[in-house]
Amino acid sequence: MSDLATGQTAAFILESLPEHADVLEIGCGSGAVALELMRRGHRVTGIDADPDIVASARKVGVNASVGIWPGFESDAAFDAVVFTRSLHHIQVLDAAIDRAAAVLDPGGSLIIEDFAFADIEPAVLWEFAQRLRQIESLNDEFLVRLRAAADPLAVWQHDHLHEIHSFRRMRNAVAQRFEIVRQSSAPYLFRYVPEFAAPAILAWETELNDRSIGRRIVAKLL
Ligand SMILES: C[S@@+](CC[C@H](N)C(=O)[O-])C[C@H]1O[C@@H](n2cnc3c(N)ncnc32)[C@H](O)[C@@H]1O
Numbered sequence: 001m002s003d004l005a006t007g008q009t010a011a012f013i014l015e016s017l018p019e020h021a022d023v024l025e026i027g028c029g030s031g032a033v034a035l036e037l038m039r040r041g042h043r044v045t046g047i048d049a050d051p052d053i054v055a056s057a058r059k060v061g062v063n064a065s066v067g068i069w070p071g072f073e074s075d076a077a078f079d080a081v082v083f084t085r086s087l088h089h090i091q092v093l094d095a096a097i098d099r100a101a102a103v104l105d106p107g108g109s110l111i112i113e114d115f116a117f118a119d120i121e122p123a124v125l126w127e128f129a130q131r132l133r134q135i136e137s138l139n140d141e142f143l144v145r146l147r148a149a150a151d152p153l154a155v156w157q158h159d160h161l162h163e164i165h166s167f168r169r170m171r172n173a174v175a176q177r178f179e180i181v182r183q184s185s186a187p188y189l190f191r192y193v194p195e196f197a198a199p200a201i202l203a204w205e206t207e208l209n210d211r212s213i214g215r216r217i218v219a220k221l222l
Contacts, residue, residue: 001032002195004202009084009113010036012186016109016218017042021079024103026069026096027086031057034064047072070099077105084113088164093173101177101221110178112217115188116167117160120213125152128189131204135197143192167215178219188214 001009010033017023021042028034028046030053037044038061046064048054057064069090081100083090090096100110125146132138132147142159149155174180187205189212190198205212 001029001191002198004195004198005191006032006036008187008202009033010040012113012216013037013080013082013084013111014040016111016182017080022076022105023080023082024074024078025082025084026072026100027083027089028057028062028064029053029084029086031060031062031064033082033084034062035060038062045074045076045078070095072099072103074103076103078103078108079105080109080111082111085115087112087170088114088117088167090165091163093165093169094176097173097177104221106221108221110174110217110219110221112170112174112215112219113186114167114170114215116213116215117156117164118166118168120153120156121211122153124208124211124213125156127204128152128201131201132193135193138194140192140194171215171217174217174219177222179222180217180219182216182218184216185210185212186214186216187212 023037023042023044025034025044025046028048034044034046046057046062047067049068051066054064054066081104129147129152132143146152146155187202189205190201193201
């Protein structure tokens with residue numbers, strides 16, 4: 001994840017953490033967000049299903065281990081359980097949320113940052129594809145197809161309609177077990193582009209407000 005993307009995600013999470021929080025980050029990837037939270041005085045336990053990624057997170061000093069959520073044993077109670085762009089991948093959604101509830105301290109927070117792929121507006125995607133055309137030396141295969149497409153929505157749907165959860169499904173699963181105390185939209189497409197091009201895409205998406213496809217939830221146990 002780029003520094004810009006990490007900073008945006010960390011700022012959102014930090015708003016909901018008490019001082020010196022014990023945080024469990026599920027799908028921590030290479031540990032960029034965890035490191036940022038640690039720098040702000042929080043203790044982070046990361047788990048990820050991918051052993052190579054866990055090795056890279058450990059290399060930078062994150063207390064990460066291999067685990068496939070919701071299969072994770074812990075006697076500790078956490079002040080926050082965080083999913084950043086990982087919940088849409090986790091197949092057994094209800095069990096994933098139930099387990100998050102089980103490892104949270106009663107006053108703790110469930111914090112989710114994800115995306116609503118099914119809710120993208122064709123006009124927004126079209127504009128994104130146009131903006132991709134202005135980025136030189138783009139070599140991500142998905143982005144190259146997207147910007148060349150006569151119908152960018154068809155490319156988007158083809159690449160996102162595999163086994164990932166819609167935001168509506170994730171939100172409903174959370175609402176069964178938690179009270180959602182905050183829900184907002186956030187820029188997301190800027191995360192796809194190379195770091196040098198991300199600020200301009202982020203500025204454009206910020207102006208889109210609720211038409212952006214990033215989604216953030218903060219929830220408390222019922
Ligand atoms: C799109 S990446 C996001 C990584 C990081 N949180 C970020 O925002 O950059 C999703 C991560 O979730 C992990 N993941 C997917 N399913 C998982 C599961 N059931 N348990 C733990 N990690 C999982 C993947 O290995 C991957 O590292």
